Amino acid sequence: MNKFGEKAMKQRRTTVVVVMLLLLVGGFAGGRLSILLQYPIVKDKAFGNLSYAYNEIMHDYLNGAQSKALVDGAAEGMVGSLQDPYSVYLSEDKGEAYVQSYQDHFVGIGVEIRQQDGAFIIDSVIKGAPAEKAKLLKEDEIVSIDGKSVQGWTFDELKEKLQGKSGSTVTLQVNRSGKTMTMKVVRGDVPVLTVYSEMKAGGIGEITISRFAEKTADEFDAAIKSLQKKGMKSLLLDLRGNPGGLLNPTIEIANRFVPKDKTIVQVVYKGEKRVLTHKSTQKEPWTLPIAILVDAHTASSAEVLTAALKDTAGAQVVGEKTFGKGIVQNFNQLKDGSVLKLTEAQWRTPDGQWIHKKGIDPNVVVAAPDYALLPRLDAGLKLTVGDYGDKVVTVQKMLQTIGYDTGQGSGIYDAATSEAVRSFQQKESLPVTGDMNDLTAYRVLTKLMDKYKVEDPQRNKAMELLQAAESGAAANK
The missing domain is CATH 2.30.42.10 (PDZ domain)
Structure with missing residues (x-):
């Protein structure tokens, strides 16, 4: 081989080496770019601190640690740092339990x-x-x-x-x-049932929705059909204490009452980059009078339904101002069952109002009786003469409400309170001790609930409005 051939060979070898190096560098850069695109957290300077803490714990922590537990803890802490009570990371079993809570069984x-x-x-x-x-x-x-x-x-x-x-x-x-x-x-x-129905006097069909889960709309449809067969003349919808839940079944229920093509709710995402307007797909016009019962615990999806029916379906809302949760959480379940629930949007009522931290005002304000707001007594309750405090106050107010004299009711479990308890126990065929225990408290609470079912001023007012509306509609025929 002459010197020109040797030179050409060296140049080819050099070219091959350069190409190989370029491929290696390109592959490394491409891999790094892929990692950065897939895991943008790596670009954050603070990620080094997280990685350092993880490595130190795994290598040197005296009692040892599980990698999965550390990562879950980091995810929980990251979501917790948002200081949003509605955003949460639920690891494995907790995530599974959360998802199952919305299922129908x-x-x-x-x-x-x-x-x-x-x-x-x-x-x-x-x-x-x-x-x-x-x-x-x-x-x-x-x-x-x-x-x-x-x-x-x-x-x-x-x-x-x-x-x-x-x-x-x-x-x-x-x-x-x-x-x-x-x-x-x-x-x-x-x-798991979320809908309960009952036919009241005067043809008033009452439906109570405890929360909005996967099959709530189906349950609601079945309840409506059952009440219609019984001759329902008006509808009383009880959403008191309803914390909300899934949006889709809420919209399905609203479709029955909101006139076709009218807005049910607008869901507005971060920076208004996406606005979803849910309009009614009503199949048959709803003609019966509607009243809705709400209170300070009516929240989220329950407020969506309340606002939609109030603004567009002529529903009379009775009770107290609602909770005021006008934001929307989406949740995703990961491969190991864990769930990330994150606030991603807020919603507007059909007339364009934001209700977050404001709530929805009823058409007719009716307060619940004071005794309906008394706290429940925890299991393991034992009160006797000489005890004092908030639990004693609650017991005294409960007994007074159902007709037993506890004297001044000053929060001290005195002789008068003990005698009132003895009288109640004797009437209820319970062991007569004069002391308050779980069994006695349960019977007292049962009596309170029976009293409230009869006296419920919010329900009674709503029924009065429905009867008047039904009478007016009949007179106009």
């Missing part, structure tokens, strides 16, 4: 339980649930689960033992009116 036995003087008492049996099929009854006391005494357990421990895989069997020992019985219950799907 869960796996279990289907009972509601109260804790009473250290015992677990079945407060109600859900219709169609495994517990009903196994013939468990209200007021049964759960003594043991799968041969293990429940004495000293917490509610969470009891719940964990009652839940399990669908088709599996749990053995309960219950005390029923002094008789011990063993019941085998096959776990299965328990329906």
Whole structure:
């Protein structure tokens, strides 16, 4: 080979090396760019601090640490730093529980339980649930689960033992009116109902929505059809205490009442980069009078429905100003079950009003009676002569409301209070001790609820308005 050939060969080798280097550099740069695009957090200077803390903990922390727990903790802290009570990161099981809370069923036995003087008492049996099929009854006391005494357990421990895989069997020992019985219950799907309906006097159909979940619109449709078959002349919609929930079923329900093509709600995202206007797709005009009951705990999606029907469907809103939650959270479930719930938008009423931290004013303001706002008494309650404090005040007010004289009711559990409790216990065929315990408190609360059902001034006012509207409509025919 001559010197010109050798020179050409060297040039080709040099070119190949340069190309290889360029490819390596390009590949590295491309990979880095891909990482930066996929994980923009890497660009933040503070990411170095996070990485440093993670490495130090994993390598040197005395008690050791789990990588997953550290990452979950970082995610929780990051969302927590937003100081937004509605945005949250829920890791694995918590995320799964959050998603399941919106589904139309869960796996279990289907009972509601109260804790009473250290015992677990079945407060109600859900219709169609495994517990009903196994013939468990209200007021049964759960003594043991799968041969293990429940004495000293917490509610969470009891719940964990009652839940399990669908088709599996749990053995309960219950005390029923002094008789011990063993019941085998096959776990299965328990329906989660969010809609309750009842026909009131004068053809007033009442529907209560506890929250807006996956199947709430379907439940609502079934309730409407049932009431229509019974001759409903007007509708009373009770949204008191409804914390909201999913937006889609709320819009589906609004479609029934809001005139076609009228706005139900506007959802406005960050910087107004996206505005979603939900308009009614009503199929048949709604002609019956509507009244809606609201209070300070009516929030979020419940406020969306209230505003839509008030602004466009002529609904009379009765009660107290609503909570005022005019922002929207979207949630995404990750591969491991964790959930990121994040505030991403706010919403406007059909007439363009922002209601966040303002609430919705009712057409007719009616306050709830003072006794309806009394706090519930916690399980494990034990009060006797000489005790004092807020719980004693609550007990005295409850007893006074149902007609028992506690004297001055000064917050001291005195002889007059003890005598009032003794009188109540004697009338209710309870052990007469003069002391307040869970069982006595439960019976007092039951009497209060019975009184409220009759006296409820908000419901009674709404029914009065509906009866007047129905009479007026009949007169105009």
